[in-house]
Amino acid sequence: MALVLFMILLASAGGHIYQYRARRQQQRQLEYAAQKMHRIIAEHTGEKLLIDTDDPSMKAVLREINALLEHNQKTIAAYRKMEISKRRMLANISHDLKTPLTVIQGYIEIILNDANASEEEMKTLLTKTNSKAAELSALIKKFFELSRLDSGDKEIAVSRVNMNELCRRNILGFYDVLTKKALQVKIDLPEDPVYGWGNDEELDRVLHNLLSNAIQYGSEGGVVGLALRSNDQTVFIDVWDQGKGIREPEQDRVFERLYTLEDSRNKAYQGSGLGLTITKRIIEQLGGRIYLESKPYVQTVFTVELKKISF
Template sequence: MVTFLLFIIIGLAALNFLQYRSNKSDQSNLTYLYKKLQRIINEQTDEKLLLHTDREDMKQLLIQINRLLEHNQKIMASYNKTEISMRKMLSNISHDLKTPLTVVLGYIEIMLNDQNRSQKETDELLQKVHGKTVEVLELIKRFFDLAKLESGDKDIPLTRVNMNEICRKNILGFYEVLTSKGFDVAIELPEENLYALGNEEELDRILNNLISNAIQYGSEGKVLGLTLRTDEHSVYVDVWDKGKGISALHKDLVFERMYTLEDSRNKSYQGSGLGLTITKRLVEKMDGEILLNSKPYEKTTFTVKLNRITY
């Protein structure tokens, strides 16, 4: 009996010792996790919590904490990218507004200071002031349009749209410009009408932006093409040119806010950097996708992909 009781006492003592060690180990692990987590948060590093443990509940806790850390790191990376983009956008807005406004101010000063000018000269100056003012208003309108698209305030109702008619109407709208600039135009439209889920007004705007962009930046190639094609599920509109194109370095950036190629700041390639951003947002609002493929001086193609409607 005494021996049995002695075994029980020894067993209880061993369990108590093991529990003490386990508690001490848990306390040590928790202290480590607290200090490591505090350092990750304070220093904003991209580290993860690493801990060797046999406890399943502790493993699951570590998995969820690491998921939360990863989510937070993605949010911070997105925030930092947006902040950099906004700073660049504000810098470019300042530049793009300052230039025409400075010109307008110059014209007004000429009219105020030169009292001996003829009526013809006055009319010419007023026409230039009017042109620059329209330029500023158009730029401001684009800023508001982009803000509405990104905030979700712009409602774009989607319906069944005849893509053949949309393409035909928009390319004909540039006929005089293309002819005056000496462009060869290649149009490929299927005989049967193709229908897509979209918004006619916004599709006009999208194609207007893409064709204008091809004329402006692809003028050296003197060729502009528009192709309408389809597969089982989608309708594709390709707007292409054979100009200087877009290098691989810039390919992923052309749809970013206020992004312009370096030479787009000169008079030949003036642009706000908002056109393609707005185009991309509009396509996405129609549950579509815009793609870019470019080989400089061979072929640069912007492709709008929309959901096909077959009925």
Template sequence: MILVLSGIIVILLGIIYIQYQSRTNRSKQLHSLRSEIERISLHATNEKLLLFTDDRELQALLIEINRLLESLHQTCSNYAKMEMSMRKMVSNISHDLKTPLTVVLGYIEILDLDPNMPADERQRILDKVLAKTKETLALIHDFFDLAKLESGDKDLPMTRIQMNERCSTTILEYYDLLTEQGFHVHIEIPEHPIYGFGNDEALHRVLNNLISNAIQYGGHGKTLGLTLREDESSVYVDVWDRGKGIDALHIDHVFERMYTLEDSRNKSYQGSGLGLTITKRLVESMGGSIHLRSKPYELTVFTVQLKKVQY
């Protein structure tokens, strides 16, 4: 009997010792994890936690912590990029507002200093003041439109759009300008009706931006095209030209805010860099996407993709 009791006591003591060792090991591992998290947090590194353990619960905890760390790293990276972009945008906006306002001020001073200026000269200067003022106002409108789009404050009611009519009407608005500048225009719009899901006013602005962009920066090729096409789930509008195009190194940047590289097309108002950014935000607000491919002096294509609606 004594032997049996002794054996039970030994077994119990062994279990207690094993449990104690397990708790001690887990405590050490948790302490190690905490120290690593503190170090990573303090130095803001992009590291992940490493811990060699057979404890499945600790392994699961480690996986979740690493997921949180990865999400935190991505958030910090996005914030840093956004802050840099905002600083650049504020700097460029300030420059782009200062330039025309300085010109306007100069013209006003000329008018003020010469009250006896001939009427025709005075009118010529006033016309320039008016043009510069409109340019500045348009830039301010673009700036606030982009701010509304990025904050989600701009309401875009979604409905079915007759894509054939929208594309035809928009390109016809440029008929006189294209004819005057000697462009060869290629329009491919199917005869059967195609419907997309979006906001008609927003799509009109998107197409206006892309066509104006092609005229301004694709003029070397004197060719402009608009193609409407579809597949089972989407509708596509291609606006293309054969101008100087965009180098492959810069394609990924043309939709960025304030991207003002000399050969970039993202310069709506003397380098404001808002035109294509607004275009992209409008398309995304309609649940669509916009893509660019370019081979300089051969073919540059902006493609807008929207959801298709069956008629």
């Protein structure tokens, strides 16, 4: 009887010792996790917690903490990228607003100070001033438009759009420009009508911008193309050219606010850098997406994807 009691006490003591050791190990793990997390947060490091325990519950907790840390690190990285983009955008806004304002101010000073200027000279200066003022007004309008799209203040009504007609209408709108530049035009539209979810007015703006860019930046290739294709769920509109293209390092940035290519400050390539950003926002609000593929002097193609309406 005494032996049995001794064995029971021994087993009980062993159980208590095991539980004590388990609690101590768990406590050490919690202390380690708390100290490591404090250092990670304070020093903004990309470290993770070491999972060195046999306790299934503790393993699960540490895994979830690591997932939270990873999410937090991605959020911080995205925020930093946004801050850099914002600073770059503000610098570009300052440049793009200052340039026409400086020119306008220069013309006005000449008008005010040149008492000997002829009526014809005055008319020329006023015409140039008006042109620069219109350019400035258009730029400010684009800033306002992008602001509304980003904030969600602009609602775009979505309805059925005949994509064949949309493409025909927009390429015909550039007939005079294409003829003047002697550009070859390649159009690939299906015989049967293709319908997609969109907005006629906004998609006109999108295609006008893409075709305008293809003509302006891709005219060296001598050809501009427009193609419409689809599958069971999606409509694809391709606008392409065979010009100088966009280098791979710049391809991910062309849709950023006010991003322009290296030579876009040259007169022949000037632009506000807002057109593609606005285009992307419009397509996203229509439930689609836009992307770019470019091989210089082979093919540069912007592809718009929208939801297809099937009957």
